Amino acid sequence: MxxxxxxxxxxxxxVLSKSFDFENLNDFRFFLKKVQKEGGKNLNINFEKVEYIxxxxxxxxxxxxxxxxxxxCELKLCKIKDGxxxxxxxxxxxxxxxxxxxx
Amino acid sequence: xxxxxxSNSSTAFKHNAEKYEQEILRYFESxxxxxxxxxxxxxxxxxxxxxxxxxxxxxxxxxxxxxxxERISISxxxxxxxxxxxxxxxxxxSARLISEYLFKESYLTHxxxxxxxxxxxxxxxxxxxxGNLNLSKDKKDGLSMLDNIERYHKVIEDHLNNSSRGSxxxxxxxEVKDELIVxxxxxxxEGYDVEKVLKERKKTHTLMHSxxxxxxxxxxxxxxxxxxxxxxxxxxxxxxLSHHNFTQSxxxxxxxxxxxxxxxxxxxxxxxxxxxxxSVGYTSVYTANxxxxxxxxxxEIIPDLILLDIVMPDINGFAACRKIKLMEECQNIxxxxxxxxxxxQTRIKGYRLGAVDYVAKPxxxxxxxxxxxxxxxxxxxxxxxNAYVEKVNNDMSRAKQAQIELLPSSEKxxxxxxxxxxxxxxxxxxCYELAGDYWTVEDLDDGRVAILMAxxxxxxxxxxxxxxxxxxxxxxxxxxxxxDIESFVYKINQRLKxxxxxxxxxxxxxxxxxxxxxxxxxxGCGNPPIAVIPYKKDAKCKFLSCEGLPLxxxxxxxxxxxxxxxxxxxxxxxxxxxxxxxxARHKTDNEMWGExxxxxKLNEIKxxxxxxxxxxxxxxxxxxxxxxxxxxxxxxxxxYKGNNVSKELLQSYxxxxxxxxxxxx
Numbered sequence: 001m002x003x004x005x006x007x008x009x010x011x012x013x014x015v016l017s018k019s020f021d022f023e024n025l026n027d028f029r030f031f032l033k034k035v036q037k038e039g040g041k042n043l044n045i046n047f048e049k050v051e052y053i054x055x056x057x058x059x060x061x062x063x064x065x066x067x068x069x070x071x072x073c074e075l076k077l078c079k080i081k082d083g084x085x086x087x088x089x090x091x092x093x094x095x096x097x098x099x100x101x102x103x
Numbered sequence: 104x105x106x107x108x109x110s111n112s113s114t115a116f117k118h119n120a121e122k123y124e125q126e127i128l129r130y131f132e133s134x135x136x137x138x139x140x141x142x143x144x145x146x147x148x149x150x151x152x153x154x155x156x157x158x159x160x161x162x163x164x165x166x167x168x169x170x171x172x173e174r175i176s177i178s179x180x181x182x183x184x185x186x187x188x189x190x191x192x193x194x195x196x197s198a199r200l201i202s203e204y205l206f207k208e209s210y211l212t213h214x215x216x217x218x219x220x221x222x223x224x225x226x227x228x229x230x231x232x233x234g235n236l237n238l239s240k241d242k243k244d245g246l247s248m249l250d251n252i253e254r255y256h257k258v259i260e261d262h263l264n265n266s267s268r269g270s271x272x273x274x275x276x277x278e279v280k281d282e283l284i285v286x287x288x289x290x291x292x293e294g295y296d297v298e299k300v301l302k303e304r305k306k307t308h309t310l311m312h313s314x315x316x317x318x319x320x321x322x323x324x325x326x327x328x329x330x331x332x333x334x335x336x337x338x339x340x341x342x343x344l345s346h347h348n349f350t351q352s353x354x355x356x357x358x359x360x361x362x363x364x365x366x367x368x369x370x371x372x373x374x375x376x377x378x379x380x381x382s383v384g385y386t387s388v389y390t391a392n393x394x395x396x397x398x399x400x401x402x403e404i405i406p407d408l409i410l411l412d413i414v415m416p417d418i419n420g421f422a423a424c425r426k427i428k429l430m431e432e433c434q435n436i437x438x439x440x441x442x443x444x445x446x447x448q449t450r451i452k453g454y455r456l457g458a459v460d461y462v463a464k465p466x467x468x469x470x471x472x473x474x475x476x477x478x479x480x481x482x483x484x485x486x487x488x489n490a491y492v493e494k495v496n497n498d499m500s501r502a503k504q505a506q507i508e509l510l511p512s513s514e515k516x517x518x519x520x521x522x523x524x525x526x527x528x529x530x531x532x533x534c535y536e537l538a539g540d541y542w543t544v545e546d547l548d549d550g551r552v553a554i555l556m557a558x559x560x561x562x563x564x565x566x567x568x569x570x571x572x573x574x575x576x577x578x579x580x581x582x583x584x585x586x587d588i589e590s591f592v593y594k595i596n597q598r599l600k601x602x603x604x605x606x607x608x609x610x611x612x613x614x615x616x617x618x619x620x621x622x623x624x625x626x627g628c629g630n631p632p633i634a635v636i637p638y639k640k641d642a643k644c645k646f647l648s649c650e651g652l653p654l655x656x657x658x659x660x661x662x663x664x665x666x667x668x669x670x671x672x673x674x675x676x677x678x679x680x681x682x683x684x685x686x687a688r689h690k691t692d693n694e695m696w697g698e699x700x701x702x703x704k705l706n707e708i709k710x711x712x713x714x715x716x717x718x719x720x721x722x723x724x725x726x727x728x729x730x731x732x733x734x735x736x737x738x739x740x741x742x743y744k745g746n747n748v749s750k751e752l753l754q755s756y757x758x759x760x761x762x763x764x765x766x767x768x
Binding site for chain 1: 539
């Protein structure tokens with residue numbers, strides 16, 4: 001299960017689960033809408049627990065980028081550990097599109 | 104307000120009509136509705152009721168009626184009101200005319216109108232005999248219907264003709280309320296002790312042959328006794344209401360189309376159940392009075408629902424249920440048990456045998472109809488869902504076939520093999536019916552062959568439609584492919600960006616194999632790396648990186664391409680694959696293969712086989728990968744026979760289809 005944390009001052013964080021894939025699609029979309037509705041100014045996507053990421057999840061990140069760009073909300077992919085998720089994000093060069101914080 | 108008054112009676116009556124009309128108009132002046140008023144000297148003059156929202160005044164002494172106009176209550180949904188003298192309404196003709204009118208105007212079904220006739224007649228008789236005439240055995244009027252029916256009628260006739268009681272009025276009002284036809288019958292009698300009568304009602308056990316309230320209860324959907332017994336309202340479900348600004352009940356259509364089989368050894372029970380069901384519009388109700396007859400009939404007519412008694416001689420209901428469920432054509436027919444056995448164990452046994460519901464005897468009309476309707480509707484939903492699933496499956500199979508036809512034909516690959524001694528073998532496996540993977544090979548006609556592979560986000564229909572788009576764009580920009588692969592990839596990216604949804608994209612690799620130079624030029628767009636499997640014994644397998652932004656994400660300056668060129672040795676083979684290969688999990692430790700393990704495996708295969716081919720790679724994969732795969736899998740193996748390579752290296756061509764079954768998904 002992924003979850004949305006409200007950090008106050010219009011900052012939000014989506015905490016991803018072990019597997020970030022098509023099964024998270026509806027929740028992720030719902031959280032994006034909520035952030036947009038609340039007028040979010042910062043959105044961090046927390047990869048700390050992520051061990052696997054599929055192409056649908058990459059699509060969701062693209063959607064998040066589009067939504068946040070439209071609403072002047074700063075998007076950051078955070079706490080990306082060494083492993084599959086990091087390799088995939090590197091392979092598709094998402095560092096060119098997103099602000100990525102590893103570790 | 105529109106009041107239309109018609110006189111439909113004798114000259115003498117008509118003579119005074121104007122006077123009455125004025126009085127009626129004055130009375131209704133304050134009202135706000137459209138109304139037709141018909142003055143009738145005798146009910147016989149009223150050949151048929153023919154106008155909605157009418158008031159019929161049936162009296163040879165209309166002045167008397169006019170004094171009672173306040174008895175007419177008009178509300179929304181009003182159909183008609185008849186206000187008439189007892190002596191004129193004391194005929195079965197009056198009840199028949201009214202019930203026929205409601206049938207003719209499609210308020211009630213034919214079967215309902217028969218029930219309605221009996222119920223209304225009973226109400227009129229009660230209103231006149233016990234209401235206006237105040238006749239009762241208890242009051243010792245010298246009346247005993249049971250002793251002498253002829254004398255009984257004579258007494259009533261005398262009262263109607265000679266007594267002032269005969270001119271007392273009965274009001275019948277019919278209206279539509281909440282899709283019910285509600286009829287009120289009100290007399291001018293003294294009323295009665297309603298509670299006492301209802302108590303006595305409970306003591307009577309017969310249903311169809313009783314009279315009074317018990318009979319009315321059995322024939323109608325509901326009834327209420329009001330005004331201390333001077334008024335009774337009864338309701339029946341209105342079914343044909345489309346031309347009365349109501350939505351026509353789709354249930355009526357469903358009932359009309361459905362076949363129901365009732366199996367009970369007691370003929371009276373099958374008759375009652377059939378009567379109840381037909382009264383609400385079921386037109387195909389079959390009955391059988393033994394289990395054997397019922398089973399045979401079920402096989403013959405394939406009903407939509409079976410009502411099955413449990414206690415029957417020879418074959419009981421449970422055994423009959425088992426037999427019916429064993430017949431292939433009948434196994435999905437819902438079976439509803441009805442029985443006087445009402446204990447939990449009996450019900451559970453029925454459910455375990457596949458029954459969908461249980462109705463206790465004696466049958467309650469409304470319960471039987473409600474449960475029948477519910478299971479008939481469920482059955483139809485089940486059928487339509489099955490038909491839909493079958494249609495979708497057919498469509499998916501055809502779409503899958505169409506998708507496979509987008510891939511290179513065996514003739515095309517064989518042509519390339521013959522022309523350049525470049526062999527391409529492939530494995531193409533979908534995790535659902537349709538894939539988001541795509542690959543193709545193009546002969547550039549100058550010693551070069553282009554090999555293209557893509558993997559769209561997601562799986563299934565949406566992803567497969569994107570592969571169709573890509574196929575079309577590749578054909579459109581084919582000439583760029585011949586001249587400059589960078590321009591080609593830019594063009595494809597632009598088109599995809601402008602056509603596919605925001606969250607969709609494709610990892611992609613575009614590789615050109617130049618057989619004249621044994622050289623590979625390629626552009627990777629986020630695809631897993633290309634594996635080079637060297638021919639030389641001491642050389643190790645290696646990966647060529649395909650890092651890059653996938654197609655369809657960006658068409659701005661951020662989308663940059665990196666064209667790479669690799670010199671290959673004679674006999675080296677290449678393997679292109681989608682991420683499913685490295686993301687597949689190991690059977691034993693559930694760990695992903697990953698690039699490292701794959702490279703290790705490829706080296707093992709290379710060491711094991713002199714000339715490894717796709718079969719060897721797939722065999723290793725099948726032995727170790729956990730099924731089912733969670734993603735579409737595409738593997739391309741490309742082998743070029745250089746001048747210094749043994750002819751044994753040439754594998755037999757393997758069409759993608761032949762390999763579809765290689766990996767059980």
